[in-house]
Amino acid sequence: MSLDLYYFSATGNCLAVARDIASEFEDARLIPITKALAVGIEQADAVGVVFPVYMFGLPLIVAEFLKALKLNPGTYVFTVATFGGLPGRAHSLARNILKSGGLKLSCGFSVIMPGNYTPLYGAISEEKQKEMFSREKIRVKEIAQFVRARKEGVFEESPVFTNFLFYSLFYRLGAKQIPSLSKGFWVTDACIKCGRCAGVCPVANIEMKDGRPVWLDHCQHCMACLQWCPVEAIQYAKTTVGRKRYRHPAVSEEDIKGQKA
Ligand SMILES: Cc1cc2nc3c(=O)[nH]c(=O)nc-3n(C[C@H](O)[C@H](O)[C@H](O)COP(=O)(O)O)c2cc1C
Missing domain, CATH: 3.40.50.360 (Flavodoxin domain)
Incomplete structure (x- = not known):
C-alpha cells in the first residue's frame, strides 16, 4: 500500500x-x-x-x-x-x-x-x-x-x-486572530543578526531588516522562530523571557527549513 x-x-x-x-x-x-x-x-x-x-x-x-x-x-x-x-x-x-x-x-x-x-x-x-x-x-x-x-x-x-469549554473559548474566538498574533513577537539586544529565525519560519513570515527580524502578517504562531533562535533573543509578549525552549532532539534546523515551499 x-x-x-x-x-x-x-x-x-x-x-x-x-x-x-x-x-x-x-x-x-x-x-x-x-x-x-x-x-x-x-x-x-x-x-x-x-x-x-x-x-x-x-x-x-x-x-x-x-x-x-x-x-x-x-x-x-x-x-x-x-x-x-x-x-x-x-x-x-x-x-x-x-x-x-x-x-x-x-x-x-x-x-x-x-x-x-x-x-x-x-x-x-x-x-x-x-x-x-x-x-x-x-x-x-x-x-x-x-x-x-x-x-x-x-x-x-x-x-x-x-x-x-476550551475549544469554544480559544479556537472559535481566537483562530481568526492567529495571523496577526505575530505582533507580539520581539527581539532582545542579545540578537546576533544571524537570520536563522527567518530560515526556520515554515511560512516565510519573517523578513530581516537591518539584520533583525520583522514579522509579517501571515504567521501560524508555530513558535519556530522563538524556539530555534540560538541565543534565545526572540520573545513573545511578556512571559517568555528566561523560559526553557523546546526542540525535538532528533530533528535538525535543516529539517525544519526543508518545509519551506
Ligand atoms: C499556537 C500553539 C497552540 C497550542 N495549543 C495546544 C493545545 O491546545 N493543546 C495542546 O495539548 N497543545 C498545544 N500546543 C502544543 C503543541 O501542540 C505540541 O507541542 C506539538 O507537539 C508541537 O508540534 P511540533 O513540534 O511538530 O511543532 C500548542 C502549541 C502552539 C505553538
Whole structure:
C-alpha cells in the first residue's frame, strides 16, 4: 500500500512522529504540507496528515491543506495530532472539512509530546521528554497496525465538556486572530543578526531588516522562530523571557527549513 504522510512541524514533534510512522511502511513518502500546498497533491492508496494541536483545534495551514485535499474516492485518510496537554477537537474539525470535500476521515490519533507553547510554559525536563519519546514509539506501532488493517472509527479527542469549554473559548474566538498574533513577537539586544529565525519560519513570515527580524502578517504562531533562535533573543509578549525552549532532539534546523515551499 502506498502511503503519503503530510506534516507540519515547528519544533520537530510532528516530523519525528511522521518519520516513525513512515518507517513502519515499505512505501511511505514524507511531504511537508507547505510544499504540498505550493506544488499540488498526488494520489496514494492511503494518506496520513500529521499536525500539532493549536488552541484545541487545527493550525490554520492544516485546515487550508485539508480544504485543498483532492483524492480519489475510497482513499484511506487518517490524522495524527501531537499535543502537549489536551488534544481538543482537532480530528472532528479535520473530519468536517474533509466531509465537505467529499472525503472520509477514517480515524484520528493523538500522541502526547513535549509542549512547545512557551508563552504559557517552559519546556519539560529532558528526563520527562525521554519518557514521552519512548511512549511515542509504542504508540506509533499501534497506529501503524491500525492503519495497515485499514480499521476505522477511533477519534482520540478531549472529553465533550472540556472541548465545549476550551475549544469554544480559544479556537472559535481566537483562530481568526492567529495571523496577526505575530505582533507580539520581539527581539532582545542579545540578537546576533544571524537570520536563522527567518530560515526556520515554515511560512516565510519573517523578513530581516537591518539584520533583525520583522514579522509579517501571515504567521501560524508555530513558535519556530522563538524556539530555534540560538541565543534565545526572540520573545513573545511578556512571559517568555528566561523560559526553557523546546526542540525535538532528533530533528535538525535543516529539517525544519526543508518545509519551506
Ligand atoms: C499556537 C500553539 C497552540 C497550542 N495549543 C495546544 C493545545 O491546545 N493543546 C495542546 O495539548 N497543545 C498545544 N500546543 C502544543 C503543541 O501542540 C505540541 O507541542 C506539538 O507537539 C508541537 O508540534 P511540533 O513540534 O511538530 O511543532 C500548542 C502549541 C502552539 C505553538
